[in-house]
Amino acid sequence: MVSVRQFDVLVIGGGPAGLAAAVRAADRGARIGIVDDNVHLGGQIWRQSLQDGPVLDAAKWLERLQTARVEILAGTRIFDQLEAGVLLAESGDDLCQLRHDKLILATGARERFLPFPGWTLPNVMGAGGLQAMVKSGLPIAGNRVVVAGTGPLLLAVAAYLRKHGAQIPVLCEQASWSSLARFTWSLLGQPAKIHQGLQLKKELTGVPFATDSWPIAAEGKDVLESVTISRQGKLVTIPCDYLACGFHLVPNTELASLLGCQLRGGYVQVDDFQQTTVPRVLCAGEPTGIGGVELAIVEGQIAGLAAIGHNDSARELFAERKKLRKFAGALATTFQLRPELRQLPSPETIVCRCEDVPLSRLRTQPSWRASKLQTRCGMGPCQGRICGPATEFLFNWNPDSVRPPVFPARVESLATATASPEPQHVAPIGGQG
Amino acid sequence: MSASCDLAIVGAGIVGAACADECARRGLQVIVLDQGAIGADTTAAGMGHIVVMDDSDAQFALTRYSQRLWQELRPELSDDAEYEQCGTIWVAVDDEEMAEVWRKQKYYTDRGVPTQVLDADALHALDPNLRPGLEGGLLVPEDGVLYPPCAARFLVERAQSHGAKLRLGTAVAHIGQGRVELANGSEIRATNIVNAAGASSPLLTPGLEIKKRKGHLAITDRYSGFVRHQLVELGYLKSAHSLSSDSAAFNVQPRRTGQVLIGSSRQYGAEHKEIDHDMLARMLRRAQEYMPGLGQMSIVRTWTGFRAATPDKLPLIGPWPGDASVWLATGHEGLGITTSLGTAHLLADQLTGKQPEIPLEPYLPARTGQEHVHA
Amino acid sequence: MPSLLRLKVNGVAVEVPPGTTAAAAAVLARQACRTSVTGAPRGPLCGMGICFECRMTINGKPHSRSCQILCEPEMDLRTNG
Numbered sequence: 001m002v003s004v005r006q007f008d009v010l011v012i013g014g015g016p017a018g019l020a021a022a023v024r025a026a027d028r029g030a031r032i033g034i035v036d037d038n039v040h041l042g043g044q045i046w047r048q049s050l051q052d053g054p055v056l057d058a059a060k061w062l063e064r065l066q067t068a069r070v071e072i073l074a075g076t077r078i079f080d081q082l083e084a085g086v087l088l089a090e091s092g093d094d095l096c097q098l099r100h101d102k103l104i105l106a107t108g109a110r111e112r113f114l115p116f117p118g119w120t121l122p123n124v125m126g127a128g129g130l131q132a133m134v135k136s137g138l139p140i141a142g143n144r145v146v147v148a149g150t151g152p153l154l155l156a157v158a159a160y161l162r163k164h165g166a167q168i169p170v171l172c173e174q175a176s177w178s179s180l181a182r183f184t185w186s187l188l189g190q191p192a193k194i195h196q197g198l199q200l201k202k203e204l205t206g207v208p209f210a211t212d213s214w215p216i217a218a219e220g221k222d223v224l225e226s227v228t229i230s231r232q233g234k235l236v237t238i239p240c241d242y243l244a245c246g247f248h249l250v251p252n253t254e255l256a257s258l259l260g261c262q263l264r265g266g267y268v269q270v271d272d273f274q275q276t277t278v279p280r281v282l283c284a285g286e287p288t289g290i291g292g293v294e295l296a297i298v299e300g301q302i303a304g305l306a307a308i309g310h311n312d313s314a315r316e317l318f319a320e321r322k323k324l325r326k327f328a329g330a331l332a333t334t335f336q337l338r339p340e341l342r343q344l345p346s347p348e349t350i351v352c353r354c355e356d357v358p359l360s361r362l363r364t365q366p367s368w369r370a371s372k373l374q375t376r377c378g379m380g381p382c383q384g385r386i387c388g389p390a391t392e393f394l395f396n397w398n399p400d401s402v403r404p405p406v407f408p409a410r411v412e413s414l415a416t417a418t419a420s421p422e423p424q425h426v427a428p429i430g431g432q433g
Numbered sequence: 434m435s436a437s438c439d440l441a442i443v444g445a446g447i448v449g450a451a452c453a454d455e456c457a458r459r460g461l462q463v464i465v466l467d468q469g470a471i472g473a474d475t476t477a478a479g480m481g482h483i484v485v486m487d488d489s490d491a492q493f494a495l496t497r498y499s500q501r502l503w504q505e506l507r508p509e510l511s512d513d514a515e516y517e518q519c520g521t522i523w524v525a526v527d528d529e530e531m532a533e534v535w536r537k538q539k540y541y542t543d544r545g546v547p548t549q550v551l552d553a554d555a556l557h558a559l560d561p562n563l564r565p566g567l568e569g570g571l572l573v574p575e576d577g578v579l580y581p582p583c584a585a586r587f588l589v590e591r592a593q594s595h596g597a598k599l600r601l602g603t604a605v606a607h608i609g610q611g612r613v614e615l616a617n618g619s620e621i622r623a624t625n626i627v628n629a630a631g632a633s634s635p636l637l638t639p640g641l642e643i644k645k646r647k648g649h650l651a652i653t654d655r656y657s658g659f660v661r662h663q664l665v666e667l668g669y670l671k672s673a674h675s676l677s678s679d680s681a682a683f684n685v686q687p688r689r690t691g692q693v694l695i696g697s698s699r700q701y702g703a704e705h706k707e708i709d710h711d712m713l714a715r716m717l718r719r720a721q722e723y724m725p726g727l728g729q730m731s732i733v734r735t736w737t738g739f740r741a742a743t744p745d746k747l748p749l750i751g752p753w754p755g756d757a758s759v760w761l762a763t764g765h766e767g768l769g770i771t772t773s774l775g776t777a778h779l780l781a782d783q784l785t786g787k788q789p790e791i792p793l794e795p796y797l798p799a800r801t802g803q804e805h806v807h808a
Numbered sequence: 809m810p811s812l813l814r815l816k817v818n819g820v821a822v823e824v825p826p827g828t829t830a831a832a833a834a835v836l837a838r839q840a841c842r843t844s845v846t847g848a849p850r851g852p853l854c855g856m857g858i859c860f861e862c863r864m865t866i867n868g869k870p871h872s873r874s875c876q877i878l879c880e881p882e883m884d885l886r887t888n889g
Contacts, residue, residue, distance in 0.1 A: 037857055039878060044856055050827040075876075082710055110858055122840055122851030132855030136875065137828025138835055222849050223838070353853070353861060356846040366601070370470040373477050373582035374513070376690075381654055381733050381860040381871070386853070403735060404708055408654065408860075411695075412728040414735070415717035417710055654871050655845075657889070690845070731871050 001094045002416055007033040007071070009307045010087070010100035012078060012255065015043020016293050017285025017300035018106030019061040024304030024313075025104070026068035033071040033098065035089065041065075041074060043108050044128055045156075045293055049135035051164070057293075073098075079409035080417060081259055085280070088409075088417050095413045102280050102307040105256050105268070106300060109286035111153070111246035112389045114337075115351045115359070116344035118218030123242050127157040130244040134164060141165025143241040146227045148172040148215045150335045151248035152292070159203035161244070169238050171204070172213035172229050174247070175335055180211055183334040190327060192294065214341060218243055248335045250389045251287040257402040273314055274303035282307055291328030298324060342394055351394070352387040354380020359394075368397035381408050438462040438598075440784070441613045441623035443605050443637060446476040447581055447770050448762050449629035450588035451777035457595035459781050464621060465589060465597060466613065468604040472585030475631045475769065478650065478738020480686055480696055481584070482663050483577040483771050484521055487540050491747055491795030496768060497546060498791050499775030500575060506774065514584040515689040521576035521663045522551070522560060524683070524723065525568040530667040534571045541573070548573050560661050562726045578663055578686050581770050605630075608637050611758040625784060627760045628753070632739035634763040638753060642801060643764050645739040647703040649713050650696050654731040657691035666723065681716040683723040693730065695720050697767070699740075706737050742766045743801075750779045750796040760784070761798050815883040830874035830885055831855075831862040841874055842888035849887075863888045 009025040011018045014036030022034040034041065040048040046058035054062060065072070076091040078098075087098040111126040118124065125133065127149060134140045145166045147158045150173060158171050173180070187193040216228045216235060228237045253261075256268045262277040263269060268287045270276055276283050284303040285296035298321045305314040345351065347360035355376040365371035368378065368391065377391070378384035383406075384399060391397045405414065440456055442449045445467035453465045467473075483503050485496045503516070510516050525531045534550060541548045549555075549572040556563060556570045593599060604616035608628065613621040628634045628641075635641040666683035684697040698716045703709065713735060721727050743749060743764040753759040762780050765772055779796065782789040794800065812823040817837040824833050831852045834841050840849030841862045852862040857876045865886040866872040874885065 037876065039876070050825060080710075110856065111854060113853070120844070120848060120850060122849055123835070125852060126854050129853055129855035132875070133829075133832055133835065133852060136855070137824055137832040137879075222840070223851075350844075353844070353850070353859070356844050356848070367470060369473060373470065373473055374586060379734065381731065381863075382858060383733070385858050404710075405732060405735065408731045408733050410728065411651070411653070411717050411721065411730050411732055414651070414732055415714050415721055415728070418714045655889075656870065729869075 002097065003094060004097045004099065005033065005071075006099045007031050007101070009033075009102045009104060009304070010035065010098055011104045011106055013043060013106035013108055013285070014038070014041035014074070015106060015108045015285065015296065016046060016058075016061070017108070017296035017303075018043065018104070019058070019065060020297045020300030021104045021106055021284055021304035021307070022070045023061060023064045023068055024301045025307050026070050027305070027310065028308050030308055031071075032068070033073060033100070034065070035073045035076050035078060035098070037075070037077045039075055041072065044132065047132055047135050050137045051135075077407055078255060079405040079407045079413065081404070082417055088413070090409055090413050095416055102282065104303045104307055105276075105281065105283040105287060106285045106296075106303075107252040107255055107287055109249035109251050109290055110385060112248055112250045112393075113386055114247050114341055114344060114390055114393065115349050116215055116217060117346050117349050118220070118224075119245070120350050120353055121218050121220050121224045122222070123224035124218050125242065125244060127154050127244040127246040129246065130242055131157045131160055134161065140242075143167070144169055144239065145242045145244055146170060146172070146229070146238055146240045148213075148227070148229065148243065148245045149247045150174045150337065151246070152331070153246060153249070155200050155204065157244055158207055159200050162203060162207065168207045169240065170208045170210055170229065170231070172210050172215065172231065174214040174338055174341065175211060177211040179334045183330055186330045187327070190323070193327065214344070215243065215245055216344070247337060247341070249286065249290045251290065253287050254383070254385075254402050254406045256283060256287060258404060258406045272318065273306035273311065274299055275306065289325070289328050290331060291325060292331070295321065295324035295328055337393055345394070351390060352377035352380065354382050354386075362391065362395070368399055371397070372400070383408075437622045437624070438464050439623065440464070440625050440627060441466065441621055442627040442629055443608060443613065444629035444631060445471045445585065445589060445599070445601065446474055446629065446631055447472060447585045447588075447773040448631070448765060448776055449627070450585040450592070451773040452627055452629055452762050452780050453592035453597050454588040455777035455781040456784065457592040457597040459785055461784065463592060463597040464600065464623070465592065466600050466603045466605055466621075468602065470601055471589050472582040475738045475740065476581045476585050478648065478736055479581055479767075479770055480650065480684070480694055481579045481581040481770050482521070482686060483579065484663070484768075485541070485546055485573060485576060486768065487537060488746060492768075493540075493544065494791045495748070495772050495775045495796065497544070498778075499772045502774035502778065503577065503771075504575070510579075511583060511587045513580065514587055515580040516577060516584075517579070517687075517689055518575065518577040519662050519687060520572055520574040521665060522556070523571040523573070524556070524563065524664055524666050525570055526666070527568055531568045533667050534569060537571055546573065547575060560664060562659055562724050563664065564723060564725050567723075572662070576663060578688070579770070580688070584770070605637060608759060609756045624758065625760055626758055627762050627780065629762040631763055631765070631769070632741045634741060634761070638755070638759065638761065640755065641749070641761070641763075642744055643741045644701070645704065646742040646766065647698075647700040648696065648738050648740060648767070649698045649708065649716055649735065650694065650738070651713065651717065651732050651735045652688075652695070653693040653727075654733050655691035656693060656730055659726065659730075660685055660687040660693050660724075662687070664723070679712065681712065681719045683719050685720060685724065692733075693727070695727070708735055708737060740766045740769075747795055748772065748776060749798045749801075750776050751783055751793065751798050754799050813879050813881050815879055815881065815885065817885045818887055824879050826879070828879045830864060830866055830872075830877045830879055830883065833879050834862075834864060834874060834885055839885075840887050
């Protein structure tokens with residue numbers, strides 16, 4: 001079944017940036033829609049949990065969204081653009097044509113994964129990955145979880161898991177103690193961050209926190225049994241049930257690239273009003289630079305206001321954005337990946353998980369494209385989202401251009417995605433969420 | 434670098450790779466050049482179907498000759514070339530197409546190509562996910578499939594083991610008079626130069642009557658056993674025949690990975706590589722008409738490629754009349770993978786003065802001095 | 809407290825609260841979501857629907873991303889080949 005929907009402003013992504021954008025764009029009574037792949041809105045950091053319901057901050061924005069009569073399209077996955085102003089999405093068994101005057105991309109970020117021996121064992125997950133699983137019903141009480149990698153997400157995840165009864169033998173942060181100290185110092189200008197930091201410190205009391213530390217190998221027969229870490233040069237093996245391991249975040253820029261938006265340094269290039277290089281397409285939040293929740297909310301609001309022409313109101317938020325962007329800069333510097341991490345994978349370590357391509361087959365390839373064609377690395381269903389950032393770090397490869405579908409889609413969806421569909425059903429225009 | 438060599442081949446696609454391999458094996462000093470990676474352009478876009486075709490006696494001769502060469506090569510081919518002799522089934526939907534099945538069967542049988550006519554039940558038994566109600570088909574069991582980028586790399590590496598040199602990431606600006614001028618200003622001198630640049634060959638040999646014929650492809654996630662043979666509708670021939678209109682035909686392939694590769698389409702005058710949604714949709718709808726089960730399958734990637742098409746639908750293999758040092762190995766349209774080995778042998782025969790195993794005349798570039806009707 | 813859902817993962821019966829994803833049920837049942845192309849067991853990695861490691865055959869439908877699918881009563885989950 002094909003449904004056609006029309007919006008004045010369509011927001012892609014239901015995380016902090018998307019929610020803020022949708023709420024502010026709805027200020028003037030325009031027809032607003034918000035799209036997200038997940039069952040509930042909230043994105044990653046505001047992922048609703050089975051046990052506790054919506055995150056408090058998220059709940060406030062969600063309430064405003066409902067009041068503003070924004071149409072919510074959850075469980076809906078954009079896979080292509082038919083032509084400017086018309087996006088194609090799958091939702092359950094249906095195909096949706098989403099027509100829009102303005103588009104706001106708030107597609108967020110995903111974790112960066114780096115390969116090391118044993119990383120493909122079941123129960124080795126991302127840090128955000130394990131948290132998402134727990135929020136989706138995986139019991140964690142009484143389980144031992146080693147948390148490793150880099151980035152502030154590790155702390156948030158460790159605190160969350162602990163609150164739900166997990167034991168955390170250690171949290172391994174690859175950044176150096178001095179980088180982290182400098183980072184903490186730089187937060188002094190941001191009271192909200194200090195408060196968050198102190199809160200986390202309280203929640204993590206008793207969790208050993210190791211800097212200059214990273215995973216060496218995950219061990220186990222068919223499932224994870226233990227993790228060996230390098231802790232300031234010393235190897236330690238820790239029996240555990242889960243390894244929550246992620247190396248900070250990379251922006252989800254695939255849809256922006258498909259639409260022709262210019263990227264700069266891997267991020268979507270935007271002007272002061274969050275406008276991309278493609279007319280009528282704006283972008284807010286992590287895809288423009290990894291900067292955390294507060295920045296995403298501010299950028300989302302600016303984008304939402306700009307999309308409906310409220311430039312003066314948007315301008316009022318510029319100063320706050322500027323302040324919060326400093327935090328983004330500090331994040332990038334502090335959690336830079338150290339070169340030792342390039343030595344983690346052994347020749348047999350799988351780098352491309354979709355196609356089981358080991359490091360040994362990739363080392364001899366001259367480029368991302370050559371390795372794709374010769375080994376199938378990056379040609380699986382994840383479309384390089386997992387192995388792309390890894391190979392970029394390991395070999396300095398640059399990914400290819402993006403082609404549709406930007407997310408795997410059914411033959412039937414691509415077969416009926418034409419400029420003049422014969423829709424069996426046209427949804428009423430401006431329906432409510 | 435201006436050291437001399439016997440043969441400079443421009444283009445490391447499947448045709449250039451095959452030529453490099455055959456010529457190096459026969460003792461020629463070969464250098465292969467490509468602006469990108471091995472087999473990364475049209476070769477990477479193609480389906481990798483090794484197929485005997487009967488549009489004309491000359492097309493049959495070259496495809497049959499080449500198919501046999503692939504069979505001989507098979508034991509030595511690297512595993513990642515994924516050669517599978519799965520056979521082709523030409524699918525007939527009605528009496529008219531069934532008559533074509535019988536005509537083809539006779540043509541192949543008269544020439545020693547094994548085939549089997551299938552009625553509706555036999556067709557269904559061989560590939561059960563074809564929709565019911567088809568008339569029948571023709572099985573050609575000696576046809577096969579392979580994965581072209583790795584096959585091209587295998588051929589290049591074998592050429593290198595016989596002394597051939599390889600320069601990738603090297604764009605060529607001009608060829609002629611025994612000189613290959615690179616885009617960076619340097620020059621390679623060669624006794625003979627082969628233009629194996631496929632859809633880009635007119636850029637190197639102005640006046641070549643080669644037009645780009647764009648094709649779309651899509652590949653699914655892994656669904657092992659869904660398709661067993663390369664399945665092609667007989668209407669494909671009408672599509673390949675047409676010189677002017679855009680067309681889509683049912684053409685699916687089982688890959689060793691269990692993925693289903695879906696083609697095929699032909700478009701004229703399309704110069705950009707971007708996916709054309711209408712064309713892709715048309716091709717996928719056509720595929721669903723023959724295999725309804727495809728509808729729910731997940732498409733992981735789509736892409737396009739440009740076939741190099743000549744007016745008479747036969748490739749150009751031999752000396753270019755415009756320059757004594759320039760040879761052509763191009764214009765293979767949708768049969769580049771199949772006929773690459775035959776092309777390489779015919780070219781090497783001409784370069785080394787050996788008697789070719791099939792008549793050369795239909796493929797000689799000099800033939801285009803005659804009048805041809807084309808779009 | 810809403811009643812638990814009953815479903816099967818590779819024939820192993822599990823009971824989970826409503827709102828649990830199929831991936832969580834699989835991990836809870838200690839069953840691999842899928843078998844990799846070289847035969848290794850795999851489970852969820854990203855938890856957000858982009859890594860495709862959580863693919864299972866759900867009620868007969870292969871390549872279903874179990875981390876994006878809520879458990880339903882009598883759901884049949886099997887390791888994706």
